Amino acid sequence: MDNPTKDTSKTQELTYELRVKDAMDVNFITIESSTSMKSLREILRKKRILGVPVADNGQLVGIISIEDYVECMENGNLDEIVGNVMTKNVITIFSDEPLINAVRNFDKYHFTRFPVLERENGKIVGMVSKIDTIKGILKKLEIAYDDKHLNKFSTRSLINDLIADKICIELKYDVEGGNFEKAGNASTRLKKSLKKLGLSSSITRRVTISTYEAEINIVSYTEKGVITARVYSDKITVNLEDKGPGIEDVDKAMTPGYSNAPGWVRELGFGAGMGLPNMKKFSDEMTVNSVVGKGTTLNLVFYLNE
Amino acid sequence: MKLKEIKEVLEADVLTDNYDPEMEIALGCSSDLMSDILAFGKPDSILLTSLNNIQAINTANVADIKVVCFVQSKIPNEMIIKLAERDDIIVLSTKLTMFVSCGKLYSIGLEGCSYLTFEE
Numbered sequence: 001m002d003n004p005t006k007d008t009s010k011t012q013e014l015t016y017e018l019r020v021k022d023a024m025d026v027n028f029i030t031i032e033s034s035t036s037m038k039s040l041r042e043i044l045r046k047k048r049i050l051g052v053p054v055a056d057n058g059q060l061v062g063i064i065s066i067e068d069y070v071e072c073m074e075n076g077n078l079d080e081i082v083g084n085v086m087t088k089n090v091i092t093i094f095s096d097e098p099l100i101n102a103v104r105n106f107d108k109y110h111f112t113r114f115p116v117l118e119r120e121n122g123k124i125v126g127m128v129s130k131i132d133t134i135k136g137i138l139k140k141l142e143i144a145y146d147d148k149h150l151n152k153f154s155t156r157s158l159i160n161d162l163i164a165d166k167i168c169i170e171l172k173y174d175v176e177g178g179n180f181e182k183a184g185n186a187s188t189r190l191k192k193s194l195k196k197l198g199l200s201s202s203i204t205r206r207v208t209i210s211t212y213e214a215e216i217n218i219v220s221y222t223e224k225g226v227i228t229a230r231v232y233s234d235k236i237t238v239n240l241e242d243k244g245p246g247i248e249d250v251d252k253a254m255t256p257g258y259s260n261a262p263g264w265v266r267e268l269g270f271g272a273g274m275g276l277p278n279m280k281k282f283s284d285e286m287t288v289n290s291v292v293g294k295g296t297t298l299n300l301v302f303y304l305n306e
Numbered sequence: 307m308k309l310k311e312i313k314e315v316l317e318a319d320v321l322t323d324n325y326d327p328e329m330e331i332a333l334g335c336s337s338d339l340m341s342d343i344l345a346f347g348k349p350d351s352i353l354l355t356s357l358n359n360i361q362a363i364n365t366a367n368v369a370d371i372k373v374v375c376f377v378q379s380k381i382p383n384e385m386i387i388k389l390a391e392r393d394d395i396i397v398l399s400t401k402l403t404m405f406v407s408c409g410k411l412y413s414i415g416l417e418g419c420s421y422l423t424f425e426e
Contacts, residue, residue, distance in 0.1 A: 183364070209344045216361075268359055273341075281345065
C-alpha cells in the first residue's frame with residue numbers, strides 16, 4: 001500500500017493476465033436482422049440498454065443502437081427492418097484476447113461495449129463493457145486476496161456450498177497421553193477448523209469446550225486417544241476413544257465435584273470433577289461406554305439448529 | 307467496560323503484543339479451576355487466574371474469553387505468551403491478589419459471569 005506505483009502496475013499486470021472471456025458478460029441478448037425497428041424500441045426499453053448486437057444463427061452481422069432508432073423515427077422509416085439500418089462494420093474482440101485489448105479499444109473507439117466473438121467459429125459469445133472490465137479485475141483481486149487470507153478470514157460456509165444428499169466432513173486428531181504441554185492442542189485445532197467451515201461461534205464454542213474437557217481426560221488418565229469430529233449439515237458429532245483404565249462408575253463420575261484425578265492433574269487446573277458434567281452441559285446428547293481395563297468411548301452430539 | 311479501564315484499576319502490565327485499549331469487556335470471571343471457567347465463563351469476558359500454565363490460555367481460547375490476567379505477580383513463560391498471541395488472546399499481569407483484583411473490578415462496575423448451574 002505504501003508504494004502506489006507498485007499497486008498500479010499490479011492492476012495493469014492483471015489486464016494483461018486476464019482474458020476477455022474472464023470479464024465478459026455472457027447474459028447478453030441478440031436480435032435477428034429481420035426484427036422490425038418498431039419492436040426494437042420495446043426490446044431496448046425492456047432490457048434498459050442503448051444498443052444490441054444483431055446476429056443471425058449466432059453469427060454477428062451488425063449492431064443497432066437507440067441512435068439508429070431515433071434517426072429512423074426522424075426520417076419516418078420505422079417500418080424498416082433492423083438489417084437495413086444497423087451498422088455492419090462492427091468493432092469486435094475475440095474472447096481469448098488479453099483484457100488490455102478491450103481497454104485499448106474503449107479508448108480508441110469511444111464505444112462503451114464490444115461484442116465478443118469466439119475465434120474458431122466467429123460466433124458471438126458475450127459482450128464486454130468498461131464495467132465488466134472493472135468487475136473482472138476486482139474479481140481477480142478478490143480471489144488473490146482470498147487465497148492469501150484464507151487462513152485468517154473465511155466466513156463462507158463451506159458445508160452449505162457443497163452439494164450432496166448427505167455431507168460429512170471428518171476431522172481426526174491424535175491425543176498423546178500424559179503430555180500436558182500438548183493438552184488442548186487437538187481442541188484448539190478443531191476450533192480453528194470449525195470456524196473455517198463457517199460454523200457459528202456459539203456452536204463452535206460448545207463443541208470445543210466439551211472436546212477440550214474430554215481431551216484433558218485422555219491426557220490425564222490414558223496413554224493415547226483419538227478424537228474424531230464429524231460435521232454434518234444439521235449436526236456435529238464428536239467421538240473420543242481411548243485405551244485407558246476405563247471409568248469404574250460412570251454415574252458417580254457424572255456427579256459434579258466427584259474426581260479421582262491424580263495430584264499433578266489438579267495442579268494444572270483440572271481434575272475438580274467437572275469434566276463429564278461440563279461435557280453433558282454443553283452437548284445435546286452424550287453417551288459414555290467404558291469398560292474397566294479396556295478403555296472409554298465417548299460420543300457427543302451437537303445439533304446445529306440451536 | 308473498556309480494557310484500558312481494567313488495566314488501570316488493576317495496575318496491570320501488558321505481556322502480549324496484541325493489546326487493544328478500546329476493547330469492550332462484558333464480564334469477568336476468576337478461578338484456578340479451568341473446568342469452572344469452561345462451565346460458567348462467558349464470551350468476551352476477562353479471566354483472572356493464578357494458574358500459570360498453558361491451559362489457562364487454552365481454556366480462554368475454547369471459551370471465547372478475550373483477556374487473561376494473571377494475578378499475584380504471576381508471569382507466564384514465553385511459550386505461553388506466544389500461544390496467546392497466536393490465538394489472539396491478550397495477556398495481562400497484576401501484582402494484586404485474586405481477592406483484591408476481583409473486588410476492584412466489581413467495584414467499578416464489572417459484573418461477574420453467571421453462577422455455575424447445571425440446570426441451564
